[in-house]
Amino acid sequence: MAVQAAEIPQNTTSAVDLGPAVALSCRECGERFPLGPVFACESCFGPLEVAYELPSGDVEELRRTIEAGPKNIWRYAPLLPVPADVASHPNTNPGLTQLVKADRLAKELGVTGGLYVKDDSGNPTHSFKDRVVAIAVEAARAFGFTTLSCSSTGNLAGAVGAAAARAGFRSCVFIPHDLEQGKVVMAAVYGGDLVGIEGTYDDVNRFCSELIGDPLGEGWGFVNVNLRPYYGEGSKTLAYEICEQLGWEIPDQIVIPVASGSQLTKIDKGLKELIRLGLVADKPYKIFGAQAEGCSPVSTAYKAGHDVVRPQKPKTIAKSLAIGNPADGPYVLDIARRTGGAVEDVDDEQVVDAIKLLARTEGIFAETAGGVTVGVTRKLIENGQLDPALTTVVLNTGDGLKTLDAVAPTTGPTATIRPDLDAFRAAGLAG
Amino acid sequence: MAVQAAEIPQNTTSAVDLGPAVALSCRECGERFPLGPVFACESCFGPLEVAYELPSGDVEELRRTIEAGPKNIWRYAPLLPVPADVASHPNTNPGLTQLVKADRLAKELGVTGGLYVKDDSGNPTHSFKDRVVAIAVEAARAFGFTTLSCSSTGNLAGAVGAAAARAGFRSCVFIPHDLEQGKVVMAAVYGGDLVGIEGTYDDVNRFCSELIGDPLGEGWGFVNVNLRPYYGEGSKTLAYEICEQLGWEIPDQIVIPVASGSQLTKIDKGLKELIRLGLVADKPYKIFGAQAEGCSPVSTAYKAGHDVVRPQKPKTIAKSLAIGNPADGPYVLDIARRTGGAVEDVDDEQVVDAIKLLARTEGIFAETAGGVTVGVTRKLIENGQLDPALTTVVLNTGDGLKTLDAVAPTTGPTATIRPDLDAFRAAGLAG
Structure with a gap:
């Protein structure tokens, strides 16, 4: 009830x-x-x-207050539903995770406009x-x-x-x-x-x-x-951090995983607040939603042109996104359409490939949800829906250590050898 | 060779x-x-x-440069063997992990002088x-x-x-x-x-x-x-961060895990550099080494009053500390004795207890090495070797997700019930 x-x-x-x-x-x-x-x-x-x-005073003063604030989400306390002295309360103090300039991933994906991974595996329990x-x-x-x-x-x-x-x-x-x-x-x-x-x-x-x-x-x-x-408001801090870490600029394109859809709607809300406050310049941005094919009620509705999201029974390795009846699904559709983005999905094999791609190009070991966003980014570029010449931010919301099973069957030693140089030479790995 | x-x-x-x-x-x-x-x-x-x-100019300018620097170890580039433009190189950019004010752990351990956990599980691959x-x-x-x-x-x-x-x-x-x-x-x-x-x-x-x-x-x-x-110099950054996070003050006591012993010696080196540069006031500090009983060559030598560390065959769940013949063992003995600290060890059961103590009081899930430092801290207080009235920093150098086996046998659900309120009432967990 x-x-x-x-x-x-x-x-x-x-x-x-x-x-x-x-x-x-x-x-x-x-x-x-x-x-x-x-x-x-x-x-x-x-x-x-x-x-x-929200604060209505001098925007430069607000910016300075934020920049001089705690090195976690409480630097944005003036924009969050928390008391002003929140940083002095015992709490896990998440946030200000790395925005990684992903040049090697960009090269593989053909992104020329600047590609960034917002890596939320750096949070205290390693997820957003x-x-x-x-x-x-x-x-x-x-x-x-x-x-x-x-x-x-x-x-x-x-x-x-x-x-x-x-x-x-x-x-x-x-x-x-x-x-x-x-x-x-x-x-x-x-x-x-x-x-x-x-x-x-x-x-x-x-x-x-x-x-x-x-x-x-x-x-x-x-x-x-x-x-x-x-x-839900906690997800706004992803928008704040991304913009601050880009020098107070909104990126052109953001790829966000969709489970209930709440995170995507709150990131949009956060961006709009930053514009309204004058902390960033107003500019168009496109928001893309990413789902796993085995639980893709929102991308299915998006592609069919529907406003209603029909529930699905989840069957995917991306368990942290496996919500078959996403509460904020219709809002996600609105935002993707209003901003000129899209909602797309990838299958489990593409998720695993994308986890490995991100790991070998950027040294980031993502959970399956991160495989979904990277895999969808690749697919959106191939589809022509995401413009590789524009600045793009892809979210990784969790840690590969929590979903080892996804990659374990296809990840192992290159070789197993006796401990001597002849065996190593024979393995062909020198040089 | x-x-x-x-x-x-x-x-x-x-x-x-x-x-x-x-x-x-x-x-x-x-x-x-x-x-x-x-x-x-x-x-x-x-x-x-x-x-x-090392820099010999205005110490206040150096301090401002550090504080305005990147939010990772590269803020200390002027004190590290790296080029000045290091922050622009592709690298994992670790560091500036949380120094957690551990008031609830302090209460359990009886520490009144301020207890902090330096939580290095926040690094990119979740260890120091x-x-x-x-x-x-x-x-x-x-x-x-x-x-x-x-x-x-x-x-x-x-x-x-x-x-x-x-x-x-x-x-x-x-x-x-x-x-x-x-x-x-x-x-x-x-x-x-x-x-x-x-x-x-x-x-x-x-x-x-x-x-x-x-x-x-x-x-x-x-x-x-x-x-x-x-x-090895990378470990100095632990000393730099701890002092900066304490408002440019050296803590009275630091508890550090000992594997090869390198980390402990470099933290001592880092503290001495900060004093020499004038970034912190010179003051006495005590350095404590922590080992697992099943691999305790340094604490054994310490307690026996020896200068020589006799190798051991490791047998402990604290595998990341299981170096039986630690290269820097003699230097660890020197530093513990010179600063008035000590080297102590705890058995595997105490390691597991300490992992759980840290988790339930501070929400930090440490790997076994973190159980060693917290367990040794408790033992040193009981022994009277660590003064609970002084400011104390305990290192957690890794992540519990990597050593799940240590706690798995004794960590599980409180109850398993049918999904109805009567069953929940009977379980006695309400209120």
């Missing part, structure tokens, strides 16, 4: 300090609600998002989820929650477990009971409660929705449910 | 530009040699290290090895090498593979043939040649030494053999 705006508990409607965030606003009908742990509009059931009163969870932690604090929770099959569980530990929250994370042992260890090692649910990921999600509506879940902040409006 | 200073090839004795590095100097007899790919003194066979002409390899890459470039190589059982292979890919070198890495598949994948994914050697790690090392002395190895830079003097 979804908690709607009408049900905001009294103790959370008092003036919470979340910095420039002043209200929640319905993305469909525009109705406004006080800041609180709610996520659906009471009038039209549309998704709520954070509305701001640390960004969104860090914001959710601050909202949970403001609303007086004591337990952090989520449903997850991987990256999110680790990000929530780590952030809860650092910030002093209890955590209780729900996973399908039959996950691989490695993922279970990553989710459990931070010492919170980890509950295996006998059922599929969809069963886990349904159970979490029930729990939110029940007294058993009182005091619980589910980062991707009742804290979702705040959580 | 070791390459000694007399054998420097002619084409490398010409003035190479490695910034403030002006010569190699023997740590035993002090004799100086031109910069080149050599590592042992021609007179006394002692280890060579880099000698500098990225720092040393990044410097070796610049030396390899300066000496005209075209292949980067090393012997490795894990972290180093990944760091070399990634850096070679980024920087456009060929790589050829040697590993024991019977490594776990996960480690083989991590070493092979960057697309360089990976050679399994039928034998132990010692056999791999002996083979590499033979290869360096043979024409087959011409043009090869072995980062931890013929490039070792440069490579």
Whole structure:
């Protein structure tokens, strides 16, 4: 059962300090609600998002403040739903990950206008989820929650477990009971409660929705449910960092993975904010969505010219993108079409090839989602949809160490030899 | 066969530009040699290290230059054996990892003077090895090498593979043939040649030494053999970053893992340089070495009051520290004794406990080496050798994702339940 705006508990409607965030606003009908742990509009059931009163002073001063700020996402605190003193709170402090000038990859792909990889494997638990969870932690604090929770099959569980530990929250994370042992260890090692649910990921999600509506879940902040409006804003920091790292310029083209689609919509939101504030010059940019063929509801709709996204049953190695019924799918279609981008997909073999291409050209070992964005970039260039003469940023949102199985069957030693020079000479590897 | 200073090839004795590095100097007899790919003194066979002409101008200007520099180790280029324009070269750009104020861990350990964890899992391939390899890459470039190589059982292979890919070198890495598949994948994914050697790690090392002395190895830079003097300097950046992140102050106590011992000696060297330059105030500091009981040649010598380190046959889960005959062991003893520190060890069970302690208090999932430093910190406090009222920095040099096996047997779900509220209530996890 979804908690709607009408049900905001009294103790959370008092003036919470979340910095420039002043209200929640319905993305469909525009109705406004006080800041609180709610996520659906009471009038039209549309998704709520954070509305701001952004800084209106001297833009150069704002730029200097940002540049002199912490070397993590809190440098953008004036643009995020967090209190001004957020950097002094215990949190995982993700962000300011490397924007890698990928000249060798560019050469292989034929990109001449400048190619960059935004490598979010440098975050504390090695995925972009640390960004969104860090914001959710601050909202949970403001609303007086004591337990952090989520449903997850991987990256999110680790990000929530780590952030809860650092910030002093209890955590209780729900996973399908039959996950691989490695993922279970990553989710459990931070010492919170980890509950295996006998059922599929969809069963886990349904159970979490029930729990939110029940007294058993009182005091619980589910980062991707009742804290979702705040959580989602963490993805804006990818837009801020990319532009700052390019010398306060918007790139011409950005390739973004699409799971629920939230990340792509928030990056677009972030770019528009930077333009409105005057931190970057207004210019056209194209946003491209990337999916795996085995879970491609948005690219299928894009290519068919539909506005409606028809759910799919996922079957792909890109498990972190395997959301068959993406909540923000229609918004992704809007943005790709409005900006002149596209949504494309690649099959699992192309994902593996792209992981290896990125590793051997740039020394970045991406998880499968990174294989999807690099593979889609190559396909978009071949299709003529992405212009290789323009500046292009490709996102890698996670770490190859978490999806070793994707490349393991085709990745091994060149040779195995006895420890002597004759054997080495015979192997033909000298020179 | 070791390459000694007399054998420097002619084409490398010409003035190479490695910034403030002006010569190699023997740590035993002090004799100086031109910069080149050599590592042992021609007179006394002692280890060579880099000698500098460090900046002598206005210290405040140097500090401002560093603070305005790249957000990675290249901000310290004026203090490293790299050309001044190093930041514009393709490289992995490691460093400026988080110094985490570990208040919750401090509480558990009873530290009142301020406890920090320097978390090097934030580096590109998630271990401190990225720092040393990044410097070796610049030396390899300066000496005209075209292949980067090393012997490795894990972290180093990944760091070399990634850096070679980024920087456009060929790589050829040697590993024991019977490594776990996960480690083989991590070493092979960057697309360089990976050679399994039928034998132990010692056999791999002996083979590499033979290869360096043979024409087959011409043009090869072995980062931890013929490039070792440069490579080792990368560890100085840990000292620089810790002090800068503490507001240009030296901490009272530092706990450092000891494998070969190189890292500990270079951190001490880095601190002394900062004092000499005036970037930090001169003050006493204590350096502590941390080993695993199953490979504790240095702590055994320390406790016995010996100056000589007797080799051991390693048997510990802390494989990245499992060097039974540590080259820099005697220097570690000197430094621990001179600074008033100590060298201590913990057993494998204590290592696992410490990994979990760090994870549940600070949300940092360390590899076994991090369990060693945290476990040793706890033991040193209990022993009364480390003063909990003083500012203390503990190093975590690697990532728990690479040593999942250490915690897997004892890390799992709290409960497994059906997806309904009654089952959840019965599990007793609400509230």
